[in-house]
Amino acid sequence: xxxxxxxxxxxxxxxxxxxxxxxxxxxxxxxxxxxxxxxxxxxxxxxxxxxxxxxxxxxxxxxxxxxxxxxxxxxxxxxxxxxxxxxxxxxxxxxxxxxxxxxxxxxxxxxxxxxxxxxxxxxxxxxxxxxxxxxxxxxxxxxxxxxxxxxxxxxxxxxxxxxxxxxxxxxxxxxxxxxxxxxxxxxxxxxxxxxxxxxxxxxxxxxxxxxxxxxxxxxxxxxxxxxxxxxxxxxxxxxxxxxxxxxxxxxxxxxxxxxxxxxxxxxxxxxxxxxxxxxxxxxxxxxxxxxxxxxxxxxxxxxxxxxxxxxxxxxxxxxxxxxxxxxxxxxxx
Numbered sequence: 001x002x003x004x005x006x007x008x009x010x011x012x013x014x015x016x017x018x019x020x021x022x023x024x025x026x027x028x029x030x031x032x033x034x035x036x037x038x039x040x041x042x043x044x045x046x047x048x049x050x051x052x053x054x055x056x057x058x059x060x061x062x063x064x065x066x067x068x069x070x071x072x073x074x075x076x077x078x079x080x081x082x083x084x085x086x087x088x089x090x091x092x093x094x095x096x097x098x099x100x101x102x103x104x105x106x107x108x109x110x111x112x113x114x115x116x117x118x119x120x121x122x123x124x125x126x127x128x129x130x131x132x133x134x135x136x137x138x139x140x141x142x143x144x145x146x147x148x149x150x151x152x153x154x155x156x157x158x159x160x161x162x163x164x165x166x167x168x169x170x171x172x173x174x175x176x177x178x179x180x181x182x183x184x185x186x187x188x189x190x191x192x193x194x195x196x197x198x199x200x201x202x203x204x205x206x207x208x209x210x211x212x213x214x215x216x217x218x219x220x221x222x223x224x225x226x227x228x229x230x231x232x233x234x235x236x237x238x239x240x241x242x243x244x245x246x247x248x249x250x251x252x253x254x255x256x257x258x259x260x261x262x263x264x265x266x267x268x269x270x271x272x273x274x275x276x277x278x279x280x281x282x283x284x285x286x287x288x289x290x291x292x293x294x295x296x297x298x299x300x301x302x303x304x305x306x307x308x309x310x311x312x313x314x315x316x317x318x319x320x321x322x323x324x325x326x327x328x329x330x331x332x333x
Contacts, residue, residue, distance in 0.1 A: 001307070004220040008227025015224045019294050030294055033221055037286050038179055040214035043207035045183025047119070048137050062259060062268035066135050069255040069276035070113045071146060077250060078110030079103070079154040081243040090239050098297050100159035102240055105301025107154045108287050110247060111147055113139045114278035117313070118271060121278065124317045127271035135275055140180060143280075148172050151287070163291060171290045175283050215282075219306065222285055225294040226303050233300070240304040245312050252277035252316045256323075266327035270320040278313050281306050 008015050021031045086099040094102070114121075122132040148171075152163045190199045223230065230237055255276035259269030284302040292298040 001219055001223045004223025004225075005227045005230055007220065008224040009231065015227070018221065019225055030221075030225075030289055033218060033286065033289065033294075034174065036214045036218040036221070037175060037282050040211055040218060041175070041179040041282060042183050042186070043204070043211045045140075045180050046187045046207070047204060048140060048180075048183065049133055049187070061262045062131065062264045062272045063135060063138065065255055065258045065262065065264070066272045066275050067138070067142070069251055069258075070139060071142065071150075073254060074113075074247070074251050074276060075107060075111040075150050075154055078243070078247045079107050079158045081247050082106040083158045085239070085243040093239065094236060096160070098236070100161050101292065101297025102236075102301045103159040104155045104161050104163075104292065105284075105288050105296075105298035106240070106244060106305075107158065108151055108291075108298065109244065109279050109281065109284040109302050109305040111150045111154070112280035112283045112287075113143065114275060114280050117278055117309075118275050121274040121313055121317055122271035124314075125270035125274065125320045126267065127274075128265075128267035131268050132271040132275075135272060139275065140176075144172065144176060144180070147176070147283075167291055168287070171287045174290075175286045218282065218285075222294075222299075222303055222306070226300050229295065229297070229300045230303070237300070237304055237307070240301050241308050244301075244305055245308050248277045248308070248312050248316070252319075256320065260326060263330045264327075265330045266320075266324050269327060270317075270324075273320065274313065274316060277316055278309065279305055281309060 018032055019030065082103040086094065086102050091099070118132060118136055119129070121127075122129060148165065148168045152165055152168055155161055155163045187199070190203055194203070252273045256269060256273035259272055264272070281302060284305060285299065288296065288298040288302045
């Protein structure tokens with residue numbers, strides 16, 4: 001993040017040249033970021049075992065809570081919080097056009113449930129990895145259908161911006177359908193050729209450096225493209241972080257509380273709460289760039305989501321670990 005900001009400040013010519021490399025003139029699809037996101041997401045998608053969805057019927061309460069929070073609460077609560085804060089609470093510190101952009105970015109961020117980092121959060125809270133896999137797999141499939149219409153509906157309703165559905169659909173195809181299909185196909189092909197044990201113990205770890213390098217390079221470019229906004233509008237960055245952080249804590253608390261009320265075991269409740277709170281920021285950033293451009297306020301809002309993601313989610317993990325004894329009597333349910 002720091003390297004990206006420094007690159008943008010001290011090598012603006014290089015950043016401008018990279019920003020102008022698009023799939024087509026005026027497409028807003030930045031080619032370097034698109035390639036890096038593919039390199040980052042495809043190995044992540046290879047980890048997702050969609051055959052695990054066959055076990056959806058086992059312990060359904062935790063899954064239902066996760067889906068309820070992810071798709072019926074989270075995007076709508078973020079739209080409400082963003083509208084309330086940017087249109088009213090922070091109205092004296094930004095013009096309406098900026099508020100619209102920040103609202104749009106926050107909604108895009110909240111409408112994309114986390115995919116890859118959930119496995120990290122689940123590991124840190126000693127969650128059930130098999131159940132986490134089921135939750136992630138089902139969320140990915142639902143995201144194919146609901147991400148575009150939810151974003152268009154909420155952005156149009158909470159701001160004065162209009163989201164072209166065709167452009168949004170193109171973003172879904174480019175950044176969800178293609179890497180998801182490619183990852184699932186490669187997973188099936190390799191397992192058929194070499195077996196699941198070799199695939200998971202040998203091949204997937206080999207992709208880790210590629211994924212990490214692509215993630216770091218993506219962050220460098222994203223923060224380089226936003227360096228002017230981040231340094232010139234640092235107070236706005238602080239303001240944007242407030243509703244985004246608040247919705248993470250609200251949704252995590254809601255999911256965790258419902259899990260406790262429904263007597264769901266901790267190993268399911270903790271990752272379920274984390275899935276309901278974290279975001280698929282790679283998709284959110286890519287979508288904001290496609291719709292509004294790499295230097296837009298919407299893209300800045302999704303970038304602020306990255307800034308707060310790790311410290312906020314680590315604090316949620318810590319809270320889950322501290323409250324684990326609450327679920328002790330639910331262990332065998």
